Amino acid sequence: MRPGGRLCAGLGGVVLVAVAAVSGCQETGGPRPDVEDSGITIRYETPAGSDRDDAAFLRRRKVVEEAASAVAALVEVDQRISVGVVSCDGEGSSYDPELTHVEICYDEVSETRELFRRAEPERAEPQRADDNVVAVMRETLFHETAHALVDTLELRVHGREEDFADQFAALMLLRRSVTGEQQLLAAAEAWYLSDVTNEDVDDEPDEHSSDGRRAVNHRCYVYGAAPGRHRDLVSPDALPAERAKGCGTEWNAVRASWMTALAPHLRKG
Numbered sequence: 001m002r003p004g005g006r007l008c009a010g011l012g013g014v015v016l017v018a019v020a021a022v023s024g025c026q027e028t029g030g031p032r033p034d035v036e037d038s039g040i041t042i043r044y045e046t047p048a049g050s051d052r053d054d055a056a057f058l059r060r061r062k063v064v065e066e067a068a069s070a071v072a073a074l075v076e077v078d079q080r081i082s083v084g085v086v087s088c089d090g091e092g093s094s095y096d097p098e099l100t101h102v103e104i105c106y107d108e109v110s111e112t113r114e115l116f117r118r119a120e121p122e123r124a125e126p127q128r129a130d131d132n133v134v135a136v137m138r139e140t141l142f143h144e145t146a147h148a149l150v151d152t153l154e155l156r157v158h159g160r161e162e163d164f165a166d167q168f169a170a171l172m173l174l175r176r177s178v179t180g181e182q183q184l185l186a187a188a189e190a191w192y193l194s195d196v197t198n199e200d201v202d203d204e205p206d207e208h209s210s211d212g213r214r215a216v217n218h219r220c221y222v223y224g225a226a227p228g229r230h231r232d233l234v235s236p237d238a239l240p241a242e243r244a245k246g247c248g249t250e251w252n253a254v255r256a257s258w259m260t261a262l263a264p265h266l267r268k269g
């Protein structure tokens with residue numbers, strides 16, 4: 001999931017959506033026009049036929065717009081950041097450092113829905129399934145946007161950038177209190193399910209932590225932020241007790257490293 005650095009294809013049939021303060025856009029990644037405001041540009045590519053329902057879902061739930069607005073509410077966003085919502089044909093959402101461009105894939109909606117459906121067929125309530133998809137897509141958006149923030153704001157990265165990006169997703173979700181906690185836990189569950197259902201043992205190792213480790217990391221952050229509310233997370237399969245002991249300290253360090261990095265760029269007021 002989420003291969004990094006893939007160049008995006010030319011974007012045809014796009015629709016520009018205003019988010020917070022809006023920057024300009026271009027169709028194929030050439031020089032950007034001068035713009036008055038800073039913000040994140042979102043463009044929806046016309047979906048391939050098989051992606052239409054997923055595209056409609058993302059638009060209806062305003063998943064991309066709300067994630068971008070949440071980032072822009074916290075940080076003075078660099079106007080060079082753009083998000084394309086596109087048909088990827090299974091390639092996975094990604095970030096292109098050359099263009100400071102995030103690509104979010106329509107088909108990850110279906111893939112995520114299927115991941116949970118296979119794991120919990122008896123619990124496939126439509127509302128719950130939708131909420132899980134929104135949670136995972138938000139986590140993906142925050143992760144990819146973190147890479148763009150690191151590049152455009154020249155942030156000091158603490159540890160490996162892929163882990164740092166996961167930690168930004170945790171930071172953004174946990175800022176939303178209980179709803180965000182549930183979304184981060186759903187994202188953790190998706191990483192866990194991806195880990196246990198991945199039959200492709202020949203997957204090339206990449207710069208990300210393993211899916212299983214990403215699941216445990218997210219649970220550690222949720223637990224560390226509010227141990228009293230999440231004692232049930234501590235178990236050998238979900239969050240081993242040995243790890244849980246340090247999660248309060250770990251979460252404080254994660255939050256401090258991101259907030260320190262962002263300090264000169266935080267939105268005032």
Ligand SMILES: [Zn+2]
Nearest residue numbers: 002004162165
């Ligand atoms: Zn990444």
